Amino acid sequence: MSLKSIIIGTGHFVPPNVVTNLDLEKKMNTTDEWIRQRSGIVERHYVEPGVGSSDLGYEAAQRAIDDANIDKSEIDFIIAATLSPDHYFPGIGVMVQAKLGLSGIGALDVRNQCTGFIYALSVADQYIKAQTYKKILVVAAEVQTSNLDYSDDGRDLAVLFGDGGAAVILEPNDKDDGKGILSTHLFSDGNYISDLWMEKPSPKDNPTFKKEYFDEKKYYPRMSGRNVFKNASEKMPAAVRTALEHNNITIEDVDHLLPHQANDRISLMVARNLRIPVEKVIRNIDRMGNTTAASIPIALDEALKNGRIKEGDTVVLTAFGSGYTWGSAVIQF
Numbered sequence: 001m002s003l004k005s006i007i008i009g010t011g012h013f014v015p016p017n018v019v020t021n022l023d024l025e026k027k028m029n030t031t032d033e034w035i036r037q038r039s040g041i042v043e044r045h046y047v048e049p050g051v052g053s054s055d056l057g058y059e060a061a062q063r064a065i066d067d068a069n070i071d072k073s074e075i076d077f078i079i080a081a082t083l084s085p086d087h088y089f090p091g092i093g094v095m096v097q098a099k100l101g102l103s104g105i106g107a108l109d110v111r112n113q114c115t116g117f118i119y120a121l122s123v124a125d126q127y128i129k130a131q132t133y134k135k136i137l138v139v140a141a142e143v144q145t146s147n148l149d150y151s152d153d154g155r156d157l158a159v160l161f162g163d164g165g166a167a168v169i170l171e172p173n174d175k176d177d178g179k180g181i182l183s184t185h186l187f188s189d190g191n192y193i194s195d196l197w198m199e200k201p202s203p204k205d206n207p208t209f210k211k212e213y214f215d216e217k218k219y220y221p222r223m224s225g226r227n228v229f230k231n232a233s234e235k236m237p238a239a240v241r242t243a244l245e246h247n248n249i250t251i252e253d254v255d256h257l258l259p260h261q262a263n264d265r266i267s268l269m270v271a272r273n274l275r276i277p278v279e280k281v282i283r284n285i286d287r288m289g290n291t292t293a294a295s296i297p298i299a300l301d302e303a304l305k306n307g308r309i310k311e312g313d314t315v316v317l318t319a320f321g322s323g324y325t326w327g328s329a330v331i332q333f
């Protein structure tokens with residue numbers, strides 16, 4: 001029997017400020033109808049100025065620790081995923097560590113954007129299986145709403161994003177009960193970085209910050225929406241198929257598909273491609289918007305807490321995002 005990583009606690013935290021599509025209508029050239037039709041989003045959460053992704057990650061981590069019913073001093077490693085760290089450097093792993101009062105343990109930062117949680121989970125899984133660490137905190141948190149272009153140039157992205165954080169705690173499971181992470185598969189293709197990126201600031205420029213880049217709006221995230229839509233709709237099903245084959249199971253064996261909440265139309269395309277009934281697809285983008293690395297663990301925590309995911313269920317996670325990066329994970333609860 002082989003050692004598996006098991007999730008023993010989950011938690012999430014979103015800032016209280018809810019921004020509806022109607023609120024966005026007041027500040028930019030968009031409509032509730034356009035946003036709902038193209039993305040399925042109705043509302044999302046925005047942080048107040050001064051709140052960073054380390055703060056959201058810390059709150060989520062506290063909730064996961066409480067849920068796991070452990071003493072936080074048992075955590076022996078932290079992995080943090082974000083594309084929106086509080087500072088250019090260092091990353092938020094050490095900041096979450098310091099806020100938790102866990103000085104000394106290792107803290108690794110993962111930079112894989114929307115696929116960040118699956119990459120972080122995969123790394124944690126390997127450390128647990130290698131018996132390097134016994135309790136790993138995986139945290140994913142994003143503050144994206146402080147740097148969005150609300151003009152017509154950036155309105156495609158500005159309506160999608162929300163802020164939030166989530167965390168899970170992993171430990172080894174040596175029981176013969178089948179529970180735990182059954183597989184993770186990670187992929188990338190760096191030929192398409194400019195399809196979804198924030199080009200500047202770049203240390204390649206000297207000086208790094210230039211007025212003309214501000215004027216050219218290069219400090220905002222940019223997306224080639226159609227390319228992202230097409231690739232996300234193809235790559236997530238492919239990653240899921242790889243996972244199913246690896247575990248020698250079929251899509252009928254899957255109780256819940258939890259895709260990265262990029263855009264509800266993408267999630268529905270993924271479901272159609274995989275021929276999985278839409279009732280089995282976990283979707284909360286209507287209330288959360290796209291929270292990048294945090295989207296999967298937020299939805300996972302909600303589905304565990306509201307009883308949708310039950311003991312014995314097989315859950316498949318899949319994500320696609322900037323890089324391009326994409327991947328999948330299969331978890332038996």
Ligand code: ACO
Nearest residue numbers: 030031034038114155156159225226228229262263320321
């Ligand atoms: N409100 C109103 N109109 C808008 C908005 C907005 N927020 N954004 C763009 N438009 C306009 C465009 O300017 C364009 O106007 P025009 O016809 O006068 O030129 C019109 O809507 C249609 O624009 P298109 O880009 O042709 O629309 P498309 O059908 O491709 O839809 C969209 C755009 C929704 C972005 C689509 O490409 C998409 O869903 N892409 C996937 C992107 C995504 O979900 N990314 C998630 C983040 S990345 C990730 O998490 C993986």
